[in-house]
Structures are given as C-alpha cells and as structure tokens.
Amino acid sequence: MTELAVEGADMGTLHHLDDHRPGTPPVSLVKDPSDTETAPAAAEVEAVDRADNPLADWLTVPDAPVLPAWARSAASIKANTAALVRLSWWHARYHGIRTPKYLVKTVLLAARGFFRATVGLWPTLSAQDHSATVKALRAQSKARPEDVELATRLQMAHAERTRTRRWRFGAAAAGVAAAAIGIALADPALQTGIAGAVVTPLAYLGRGKDTQFLDQGAPPLRVDMSAQQLNDALRAAGLLKSGKGDDEGPRVSCSMGPVRDGRGWAVIFDLPRGGGKTASDVLAKREVIAQELGVDEIQVIMSRVRAAKGGNAGRVSMWVADDDPYLGTPNPSPFETAERFSIWDPVPFGQDARGVRVEIPVMWQSMFFGGLPRRGKTFSQRLLTAAGLLDAYVRHYVADGKGGADWMPMKAVAHRLVMGAEDDAIEALKAMLAELLTEMERRFALLRDLPTSVCPEGKLTPDIVAKYNLPVIFVTIDELQEYFTAMEKEDREQVINDLCRVARRGPAAGFISNFASQRPDAESVPAKLREIITIRYSTQVVDRTSSDMVLGKGKAAQGADASVLSEDHKGVGVLVTGPASYVTVRADYLDGPSFAALCRKGRVLREQAGQLTGEAAGDVTAAADAAGVTVPAIVSDALEVMRHSPRMFTTDLLNGLVNLDEDVYGDFNAEQLAAGLEAAGVKRTSKQVKISGSNGAGYQRRDIEAAVPAEILLSTGR
Numbered sequence: 195m196t197e198l199a200v201e202g203a204d205m206g207t208l209h210h211l212d213d214h215r216p217g218t219p220p221v222s223l224v225k226d227p228s229d230t231e232t233a234p235a236a237a238e239v240e241a242v243d244r245a246d247n248p249l250a251d252w253l254t255v256p257d258a259p260v261l262p263a264w265a266r267s268a269a270s271i272k273a274n275t276a277a278l279v280r281l282s283w284w285h286a287r288y289h290g291i292r293t294p295k296y297l298v299k300t301v302l303l304a305a306r307g308f309f310r311a312t313v314g315l316w317p318t319l320s321a322q323d324h325s326a327t328v329k330a331l332r333a334q335s336k337a338r339p340e341d342v343e344l345a346t347r348l349q350m351a352h353a354e355r356t357r358t359r360r361w362r363f364g365a366a367a368a369g370v371a372a373a374a375i376g377i378a379l380a381d382p383a384l385q386t387g388i389a390g391a392v393v394t395p396l397a398y399l400g401r402g403k404d405t406q407f408l409d410q411g412a413p414p415l416r417v418d419m420s421a422q423q424l425n426d427a428l429r430a431a432g433l434l435k436s437g438k439g440d441d442e443g444p445r446v447s448c449s450m451g452p453v454r455d456g457r458g459w460a461v462i463f464d465l466p467r468g469g470g471k472t473a474s475d476v477l478a479k480r481e482v483i484a485q486e487l488g489v490d491e492i493q494v495i496m497s498r499v500r501a502a503k504g505g506n507a508g509r510v511s512m513w514v515a516d517d518d519p520y521l522g523t524p525n526p527s528p529f530e531t532a533e534r535f536s537i538w539d540p541v542p543f544g545q546d547a548r549g550v551r552v553e554i555p556v557m558w559q560s561m562f563f564g565g566l567p568r569r570g571k572t573f574s575q576r577l578l579t580a581a582g583l584l585d586a587y588v589r590h591y592v593a594d595g596k597g598g599a600d601w602m603p604m605k606a607v608a609h610r611l612v613m614g615a616e617d618d619a620i621e622a623l624k625a626m627l628a629e630l631l632t633e634m635e636r637r638f639a640l641l642r643d644l645p646t647s648v649c650p651e652g653k654l655t656p657d658i659v660a661k662y663n664l665p666v667i668f669v670t671i672d673e674l675q676e677y678f679t680a681m682e683k684e685d686r687e688q689v690i691n692d693l694c695r696v697a698r699r700g701p702a703a704g705f706i707s708n709f710a711s712q713r714p715d716a717e718s719v720p721a722k723l724r725e726i727i728t729i730r731y732s733t734q735v736v737d738r739t740s741s742d743m744v745l746g747k748g749k750a751a752q753g754a755d756a757s758v759l760s761e762d763h764k765g766v767g768v769l770v771t772g773p774a775s776y777v778t779v780r781a782d783y784l785d786g787p788s789f790a791a792l793c794r795k796g797r798v799l800r801e802q803a804g805q806l807t808g809e810a811a812g813d814v815t816a817a818a819d820a821a822g823v824t825v826p827a828i829v830s831d832a833l834e835v836m837r838h839s840p841r842m843f844t845t846d847l848l849n850g851l852v853n854l855d856e857d858v859y860g861d862f863n864a865e866q867l868a869a870g871l872e873a874a875g876v877k878r879t880s881k882q883v884k885i886s887g888s889n890g891a892g893y894q895r896r897d898i899e900a901a902v903p904a905e906i907l908l909s910t911g912r
Contacts, residue, residue: 288411299407304393307400419452419459419487419514421445427486431479433471444469449509456548458515462499465508473498473510477753491758492518495547495778519547520759520766520780527577527782529792534799535584537666537706538656543577543769544781552769552779554578554729557666558653560697560707562724564744565733565756567712570765572600572672574731574781575710576789582668582706583607583796586803589665591630593623595676597853602834603790604670606797606816609808611837614850615676618838620685623677627692630669630705634696637664637703654704665805666704669696674711675718690720698726715743731779732756733767745770752776794819809837814902826874828867829901831855836895841883843892864891875901 265271289296401407425445428434437443444466451461465471476483477496484491493515499505528542529535540553554561556578563575582588590608594601597614605611610629612622640662641649649658658664671677671693678686697707709727711719724743732744734756741756742749745768750757754776756768765783770776784792797816800806810816815830835850836842842850844864851859851867862870871878876898883892 285411289408292409295409296407300393300397303397303400303405303407305396305400307396307398310399311396419461421448421452423487424448424452424461424463427483428476430486431482433465433469433476433479435469455513457517457519458493458513458548460511460513462509462511464506465510467508472507474752476510478751480753480755481758487514489514490518492520492760492763492778496753498774500774513548515547518762520763520778524765524780524783527580527784527788529577529580529584529784530788532584533795535581537582537585537588537668541578541581542782543574544765544779546777546779552777554769554771556581556706556729558701559728560701560726561709561729561731562719562727562744563708563710563731563733565712565735565767569733569759569761569763570767570781571710571712571733573765573784574733574767575670575672575708576600577782577784578708579604579668579670580784580789580792582666583792584799585666586796586799586805587659587665589667589805589807591626591667591669593619593626593671593677595671595673595680597850599786599854601670601672602854603786603793605810605813605834606793606819607800607806607810609810611809613834613837614853615673615680616846616850620677620681622838624685624689624692627689627696630667630696630700631692633667634700634703634705638699640664641703653702659704664704666706667700668706668708669700670708672710674709675713678718690723694723694726697723728771730770731767733765734759734761734763741768745776749776814899818902823903825902827858828870829874829876829898831859832871832893832898833895836893836898839895841885841892841894843883843885843890845890847893871898871901877901 259266425434425442428446429436429443434445435443446463446465448461448463452459453461465473465476477498480494480496481491483496484494487494495513495515497511498507499509499511525545538557540555542551543554544552546552561575561578563571565571579590579592582590590604591610592601592604592608593610593612595615597616597619601611602613610622610626612619612626637654641652641654641658644658648661649655654664654666659666677689681689693707693709696705697709700707707727709719709723713719725746730745732741735741735744737757738750738755741754745754745756749755749768749770752774754768754770759766759768759778765781767779767781768776769779797806797810800810815825815833818825818830831851831854832847835847835854844867848859848862848864848867851862871893876893877900878897879894881891882889883894885892
C-alpha cells in the first residue's frame, strides 16, 4: 500500500496530536510459571484482578500520563518555551507602539473617574441625608404643632453639620492645591510616580462595563468548539442516540481535546459502544456535522485513527479550521530554485490544510489526475514530471492530446513528444507506446539474467541504472480523452491495452506512468485503466459520482470527495495514495515560464551526463534555445505544429498554430502566414504538397528548418 510521505512544517503549534493520544498500556512479559522468581509476582497480580476482590478497582493503576502533554519530552518543553518567548516578544512590540494611544485613553478614563468621584462625594458634603429628614419634619409640623421645636433644632443641627463638612472639604482642597504646587516643583521622576498613583485609581473608577483598555492583539476565534457542541452536532447527524427527559443520552469520549491546534480546533474522540455507529459513519456525515458546527465542510478534516496509532473502529480524529484553509497565495514549488533532484526520493507536491508538507513517492507507482478544466489539473500533474527533469537519468515520454502550450517546453528534454490528437499525432502515440513496450520487455529480460547479488528483487535499482544505462522512464500523457474520442474502436482498444500493460507491469522495470483526463468516465478513460492506477488526484468535479470515477469507487463515502471543492480552489485537490490514505492538498505553484526554465535546466543536465536522447537531441528549436540563438517565433511554432509531419496543408498548419497560441494566430489567414514565414527567412521550394494522394497548398518541414542557423542544424545532426 502506498504511503503518504509528510514532512513536519514549522507551524508554531503548541499542541501535538500524538502527545494527546492515550498511551498503550505497558505489556509485561510473563515467564514460565515454574520460575520461582516470577511466580509470586504473578500470583499477586491474579489476586488483585480477581472479581471478588473489593479493592480491585481502587488499586488499578490509571492508564493516564503523569506529566502534561507539553512536558513529556525535552523537545516539547524546548518548543513550547521558544513559542512562549516569541509570543511575549510579539505582544511587547504590538502594545509598545500603542503606548501613546493607551496614555490618552488613561487620561480620558481618569477624567471620567474624577467626575464620578465628585458626583459621588457631593451628597455627603451637602449633608443631603440629613436635609431629607429635616424636610420631612417640616411637612409634619404643619399638621402637628408640637413638632415645630424639634424641627427647628434639627434644622440648626443640619446647618452646623453642613458648615463643618464644607470647611473640611475646603481644607482638603487647599491641601490638594498646595500638594499640586509642590509636585510641580518636584523632580520629574517623582512627578511621574505621583501622577501614576493619582491617575491610576481615577482611571479604574472611570472604566465602564464594556471598557477594553488594551487593543485585541489577536483576532477573535471565528470557530469555537467544546465537547458539548461536538456531542450536539453528532447527535443531530444521527450518530448518537437521543436521551429521554433530562438525560441527554450517550456521549462521545474525547481522548484529546477539543484543543486549539494551529488555526483551528483538534479533537480525537471515541463513539460510545452500543450505538451501532463506526468511524466510517462519522466520515460519511461530514457535511451534516459541518452544518451543525456552523462551518463549511471544507473546514472539517476528519480521518479514522487506526490501531497502529492507538485507534479502533470507532475512533475519529477531527480538525476544524477557523476559515477555508486552502485559499490564499499558493506556495512556490521548491523545484524553481533546485539544481538537482533524485527521482528515487519522494516528490514535493504541496501542503495540507494545516500547512504540513506533502510528498509523493513516485517510484514503482502510476498516477492519474482528473478534474474540471481550469482548476489546476495540468499544473499539478506537471509537478511530478518536473521532478524528473532535474534527474539526468530520467527519460521522458510525453503526449498531450490538447496540443497546446502547456507541455511544449518538454521538447528540450523529451525522448518522445506527441502533441495534439490529429491522425499523425495518433500514429505517433501508437509508435511511442510500441517503443515503450519493446523497451519494457528488453529490460525484464535483462533483469532476469542479472545475479541476485546485483538485482535481489528483480526490479530496477539506482546501481543498475548507472551500471547498465537504464534510466528511469517517465511516461506523461495529458488529455487522454482527446486521444480516445478521436480513435477508431480497434485503435482505441489497442492503445488502452498498451497503457494498461505499461501501468501494470512497467513500474518494476523503472516505468512511472503519469496520466490525466478531464472526463474520466467509462467512454473517455475506461475503468480497467483507471482501476490499476495506484496514486490518484482530483481537482474540483461536479458531483460525488465524478469524484469516485477519479479517486476510486466509494472514496467519497470515506471522506475523499473532490466535489466539495469550489471554483476558488484552483490548484487544490484530493490526493488518494492507497485504500485508506487520502488528504486534500493545495499543490505547489509552478507556472509556465518556471516550467520552461526547468526544461532548459534538465537539458543541460542530460547533455553533461550524456543522456540527451531521442527527439530532444534532434530538436532544432530546443537546440537553438539551449545555444542562446533566437529563432523567429513563427518558425519555432510552425516546426512544433509539424513535429510529426514532413509536410502539411496550409489549412492544417493554421489550425495547429491557432491551437498552439490563439492570441497570436487567431486572426491569421494563408496570406499572413506566408508573409510571416517569408519575413522570417523561410524559402519555399514548392507551394503545393501531396498528402495521402491529395494535392493542396502547404509547406515542407525541411523548408522551414532551413530558416534556422546552419550551426544549430549541424548540432542536431540534420
């Protein structure tokens, strides 16, 4: 089973999922019971575990870690300490530049606090509590004359009390004024301290219920999750039974979390027993669970936790992102700056939702890419072929049914390059496949005759590649549906059988198959070819059925569903590397100019290693590019269109040029084409050509090649 190679990325994450998973109970190796040293210990264990022992549960050692997750290893402590230092330094800078703003806010709060203090003290200074009593007695004295004397005495007492309080307040105000004058004449450091001692309590008094003094350093969480929310979502999805009355019913058991993990929430939980639900049932309810959690299903990443990682049939690992994790600027491919690469190593392909690097081991594998047009399918497929460009001991066979500009730069390195799906291109494809099958059988015969000390497993090895000059063969075919729909039934069946043989038997001989199609249905790409492919990748498709056609039957029900991707997810797809292994990946970005530069770099590597063979060795325009000689674009493009034909009618040449670059040649007619080629130095020996018994206006390829400098023609053996 193919495994997905993943490298850890520096995410700054404090929580590691493996650290939170429950540990496996230690297994004790029990010796023979006759051993006198171990028999008593075994007897003690049996005595504790007996059912009639009332202390059995109490004496059971808890199966739980002693230390918290962050303190279980020196590496974890170091990583968390470093993260704390980085966080503290960030907050120090963030709030440091906002200090003037905080000072202004403090003064405003202190002014509000002073006002509140004054308003609060005034009733006491004016003896309002006592004046209210006096007013009540005055009103009562009108009805009862005997209370007049009492009211008079109380009024005199109130006046005395008010006068005393106001004298005290005046004295305090004078003291404060004198203190202010003294502070103004004091040392600045003392002034700052006193001002802080006065302003701070006033600012505290001036705060409101919703007052936020410091700015929010981090954006608020867009998604929140708790164990209760998780249980409610699973119950709404029908994965947990509902209780009766006040009883909520069964709940999941969380072996980890929910905890913050990067830019999202992570949780690992076990479904309760007795409910008849499994982890596969949870994966199938991804959309419903996402709706109940208030997020889009693209934000919910779920997978089973297998026994090898401490899991079981009911354990699920879930990560819920704060937002869509696949949007944003794509990551450049490492191949843009790489000088060399070994195809025997896993190929850097992209990143998953958490930013973890995803790599694909391509040796011994076959690959299939599918998806809607203009979703990054070809760009993703080219990443794997690009890996072979930087290994001089990789021989490329390339066919592009569309015949556009995507694969044209491969002319610099490809041993065979088939462009388009016209009759001559189909014949070239059939010849290429026949050559591949012949080479495959030759290699198998050679490998069978090698001693086991050299070829222990009957397969190609790096030593055999170097010793016997058997480079790895990378077979890339894009737009398969174009070939199949253009072929007659017999040719179609023959080509399908040849591709199946290459994909099925070729890996042991060092063949890597890399196929792609826009419409992977039964007519475009038969199931018997798709089903033998080991690695599959799908960009957005229209529905789950189409997703299963690319990724494999039943994959959507397991969670590998490319139909949940949207139009915004360009270069994003679901990668399946085995029966139970899949991941949604945002592929690295490698644009056309960068891919062309890689092809030129690959040509130089092959020239240095003596591995430039086939059509690349005799390609006129590729040789001119490598030599730094400028060939007129119309000459180069015409030669590309006529790659498989020694002669071509003008109408067919024009159609091929439009397909190659519609922006440039979309409005060309026969006169403009003739004028452009003549200006580029093409001298036609004849304006008529004969093809399949028919005469018509056209061009000879040798006439167009003659416009290329002579030294370039000599270097290609022309």
